[in-house]
Amino acid sequence: MKESFIVEGIGGKRVLEGNIPVRGSKNAVLPAMASSIIFNKPLTLTNVPDIEDVHRMAELLENLGAVPEQTKKREYVISGNKTHTSVMDEFLSKKMRASVILTGPLLARFKKITFPHPGGCVIGARPIDLFLSGFEKMGATVKEQKESFIVTAPKTGLKGANIFFHIPSVTASETFIMAAVLARGKTYLKNVALEPEVTALAEFLVSCGAKIEGIGTPMLEIVGTGGKLLSPKRVYKTIPDRLETGSFLVLAALAGKDVTITDCQPEHIEILTDMLIQSGVSIDIGKNTIRVQQSTKKNFRPFNIKTHEYPGFPTDIQAPTVVYLTQAKGDSLVFETIFEGRLQFTQDLVKMGADITLWDAHRAMIKGPTPLKGREVDGPDIRAGLALLVAAVIAQGTSTINNVYYIDRGYEKIEERFRDIGITIERVVKEV
Numbered sequence: 184m185k186e187s188f189i190v191e192g193i194g195g196k197r198v199l200e201g202n203i204p205v206r207g208s209k210n211a212v213l214p215a216m217a218s219s220i221i222f223n224k225p226l227t228l229t230n231v232p233d234i235e236d237v238h239r240m241a242e243l244l245e246n247l248g249a250v251p252e253q254t255k256k257r258e259y260v261i262s263g264n265k266t267h268t269s270v271m272d273e274f275l276s277k278k279m280r281a282s283v284i285l286t287g288p289l290l291a292r293f294k295k296i297t298f299p300h301p302g303g304c305v306i307g308a309r310p311i312d313l314f315l316s317g318f319e320k321m322g323a324t325v326k327e328q329k330e331s332f333i334v335t336a337p338k339t340g341l342k343g344a345n346i347f348f349h350i351p352s353v354t355a356s357e358t359f360i361m362a363a364v365l366a367r368g369k370t371y372l373k374n375v376a377l378e379p380e381v382t383a384l385a386e387f388l389v390s391c392g393a394k395i396e397g398i399g400t401p402m403l404e405i406v407g408t409g410g411k412l413l414s415p416k417r418v419y420k421t422i423p424d425r426l427e428t429g430s431f432l433v434l435a436a437l438a439g440k441d442v443t444i445t446d447c448q449p450e451h452i453e454i455l456t457d458m459l460i461q462s463g464v465s466i467d468i469g470k471n472t473i474r475v476q477q478s479t480k481k482n483f484r485p486f487n488i489k490t491h492e493y494p495g496f497p498t499d500i501q502a503p504t505v506v507y508l509t510q511a512k513g514d515s516l517v518f519e520t521i522f523e524g525r526l527q528f529t530q531d532l533v534k535m536g537a538d539i540t541l542w543d544a545h546r547a548m549i550k551g552p553t554p555l556k557g558r559e560v561d562g563p564d565i566r567a568g569l570a571l572l573v574a575a576v577i578a579q580g581t582s583t584i585n586n587v588y589y590i591d592r593g594y595e596k597i598e599e600r601f602r603d604i605g606i607t608i609e610r611v612v613k614e615v
């Protein structure tokens with residue numbers, strides 16, 4: 184069975200009104216769930232979004248012996264202390280690239296791990312060289328066997344090391360923060376990713392006794408416990424999803440009469456709010472809200488984007504921003520520097536009427552404004568899926584967005600929140 188969304192487009196009108204709440208960040212909560220393995224008691228997590236990737240991470244943890252329990256709406260208690268194996272299931276691991284974050288805590292605690300390559304996906308090849316070389320620097324040996332990697336730490340556990348990431352990878356930074364927290368001695372992590380999700384993890388671990396200096400900078404100095412598990416001293420409250428905030432902002436900019444995005448952290452998406460304001464969108468930024476009020480139809484100015492690590496333009500916001508740029512007056516250039524597959528979805532936008540020239544896998548030119556028409560399209564990944572949903576909302580006529588599973592991986596019950604601001608959207612099940 185496959186699910187699709189049927190969306191009645193509003194044909195370029197500005198009619199959306201009301202509040203749309205942002206849920207907890209997918210990319211913050213996944214490493215926090217994985218961190219339960221380096222704790223000696225159950226960990227409580229709140230503001231956990233009800234999304235497929237959280238369910239997948241819970242399944243992976245359960246498969247390792249941990250006990251993840253949903254105790255309330257958006258609250259989990261995870262007994263990672265009950266984990267008893269460090270052999271990661273191939274089928275479950277390959278379903279989600281983020282499974283790779285489990286390798287750090289598992290290796291630090293059990294001194295040996297077996298895991299499959301988490302796999303590439305539609306957005307790119309997604310290598311794991313930073314993980315393998317980092318473990319080797321911490322004294323481990325890496326063997327490749329059939330489809331799996333077997334990594335073995337010294338008998339006394341991982342040792343502190345000097346690790347320079349040649350790319351500031353988000354999940355590699357998180358993995359090595361967790362590994363170093365339990366290692367013997369001091370680890371220096373250099374060129375660490377600065378994404379708020381990495382900072383949130385490091386700050387949480389520090390609040391539970393980990394010794395990490397330099398949080399929020401590209402260089403961390405971590406003094407390991409020598410194998411001693413941490414004690415949960417507080418509840419992990421998931422930060423708002425800045426990528427969801429950004430997608431809603433684009434939607435409100437394109438179709439909002441008076442839309443307020445609530446429960447968000449505006450400073451995490453400043454680059455987008457700044458660019459949209461300069462492009463002509465009326466935006467009011469509050470402490471935890473962003474309000475877009477736009478009663479008249481006016482021409483938005485185009486702009487160029489080049490995706491970059493935080494605080495630069497997020498690759499995950501590139502797709503919805505491309506939809507925005509199809510409605511700006513003039514030419515815009517998009518340079519996707521992080522992933523080679525993330526402009527493929529523009530083919531679907533072209534099918535809907537956009538004028539986009541793909542120069543190569545990384546660069547596209549958009550000429551706007553072009554009215555969009557409702558079509559049947561496939562959401563190829565989480566972020567492009569949502570971008571196509573936004574395109575369907577502003578289009579003329581009815582659209583069908585297939586592969587809703589991808590949208591469900593990252594966005595909690597999106598149709599309910601869309602309906603609350605005036606969008607006509609229905610989830611349908613297709614027998615296959």
Ligand code: EPU
Pocket residue numbers: 209210213280281307308309310311312313314350351352353354355376380498499521522565566593
């Ligand atoms: N890279 C390597 N070698 C490695 C690891 C990464 O070359 O060993 C490269 C990647 O191929 C990519 C670049 O480094 O070109 C940056 O990728 P990164 O490792 O930072 O990505 P990630 O950690 O796998 C996280 C998010 C992604 C988000 C990227 C970029 C999580 C769970 N995932 O992925 O989120 O796009 O950072 O910000 O945090 C999404 O939410 O839809 C999503 C894909």
